[in-house]
Amino acid sequence: MPQRKRATIREVAKATGLSPAAVSYALRGMQVSEETQRRVRRAAAELGYEADPIARALASGRTGMIGVLCGSLEDLWQQSLAVGIGRTLREKDHYALILDAAGDPDRESTLARQLRGVDGLIVQPVDPAAAFWAQLADSLPIVVIGDALKDARTAAEVVFDNHSGVTMSLEYLRAMGHRRVAVLTPTRAGTPDRPADRHVTDEAQRLGLEIEVVTCPQGLAPATEVARAILGGQDRPTAVFCFSDSIAYGVLMAANALDLHVPRDVSVMGYDDHPMSELLGLTSVNWNLDGIVQAAVRLVIAAADGTIRRRRITQEPFLRDRTSVGAV
Template sequence: MGIQEIAQATGLSKATVSRALRGLPTVAGSTVDQVRRVADELGYVPSSAAAGLATGRQRAVGVVLPVIDRWFTAKALGGVDAELRAAGYDLVLYNLGGPGGDRHRAFRRAMLRQRVDALVLLSLVLDETERRELQVSELPTVVIGGPAHDLRNVGVDDHEVAALAVAHLTGLGHREVAYVGGEDEAGFTVAVPYLRRDGFTEAMARAGAPVRADRYADGRFSFAGGVAAGAVLLEVPAPDRPTAVVCASDEMALGVVVAAHRLGLEVPRDVSVTGVDGHEYGEVLGLTTVAQDPEAQGRVAARTVVLEAQGASPGPLPPSAARLVVRRTTAGPCR
């Protein structure tokens, strides 16, 4: 598929199609949009893509994310942007808008049309077609926030962050510990929730405190989901009520704290609560958490793909740092 086929489909000359595909200012915006739409429909891949990547002539990195209005996403995006600006590169943002969003726009127009030199993906689940298009594009690619198939990942060890929370609580004497996790509704990677759940379960087993099936609740990785999950877990009267709850995100943990207060329970006297992330709201409200730094992760990802777009060889990426931050929402059990 080439420029001739696009020219025939649009009724334009090959020269006009060529100028439109390059986005030259001498072509009307409506014509550029028409040509690019037809090129997308026909699956056009410019023959100069490999040469453009080798020379780095675009000096732009595409960032594809499922939604833009989440704490982790905003922080990581800020880190990517800061690093790209320092390197003299532009950031081309593709917000998929959650489930059912326009993924075609990102995975065909960004990669196969050679608008960018590299890609950073934020916590995405890729289907077979998208993985194939990534391979065809041969663009340097790094994922932030959870593994995605065989792509390199910048992020914390999700088993380890859950284990840190468990070690803190069991060290305080807790044995009846519940877990709030679940798959995110916004289209984020499914790997992170399951890895953190597995890390929690395995750490509890190592501590000699296996977890009952009814101690797992779905918090949908949101504040509202945490409130709902906390209500289910904590409405059980003592002594069957858990003495502590590990949440796979700070937003869910803050929701569990709200649920506890609504039930007349005091945190941490009646129930201890921990989260994961390092959200600034958690700091204000005294939430114990396993903190990570998504802004630093964004910087690492951007730096990595820029260097590779300039010719550096791909290399392994070690796990990002995570640390336990003890605040007011955890204490030893009172029963």
């Protein structure tokens, strides 16, 4: 590679007859006179100088990069989340380093621990109960989305009121006359049940629902596999409640393949409400993606700047009633 050499701060200093320090200050609008600032800026522009972010990071201890560790990017909703966070961070002069745990707690642990050179971390945890979070949290400001981490002093939390989301879903299914419902929840190998999963069981009991909980990888193809087994068996449930829209899409695929009509033969309920769900008529629980993105980014930057201590924001869901759930 030819690798054209870029101008350094020293060359700008030479060109203006100033010291490198003065140039550094001038370009960031500190300490030096307006007049000199202009001179420096002009010289920098002429030389095509732009500060090397690496060197700057080493010296200043800040990189302008925020880690974004996603539970599983196979999930379209999380993809949207990541994209939104990336865009919003960029608007505030930061970069997103997007990482994918792929639903695997080990991978998550590895990624989180290897992570260095970022000013903060936004994470949607696979295993919020893992021990390493606490350790990580006091070397790095963390903003967590979804489930709060176990005894980690995170900088901020944007938690979902899954309790409420689960209750409204199950009550709705019950109201539509369903009694036997399958629950598809994302696989998290080696992770203890999430509070949300436990809550499903509790609520089902309260409502007199007969449920069968099955774990299922995110992603269309694998979810279709799993759903096929459930819908294809004898004694098929009248409804399937999926803990992500992506999984629900898999269920719709399987229903298609088995020539089952939704919602006549089987009802399907999603969770997250991805834009595509509108097109597919999937009834789902909406989590206000945009609000979450804005909040998470605002909080992580504030935390990196040290302008907040702790903060907790709770998201309330609402049920988006479409056509994939019918009365039995």
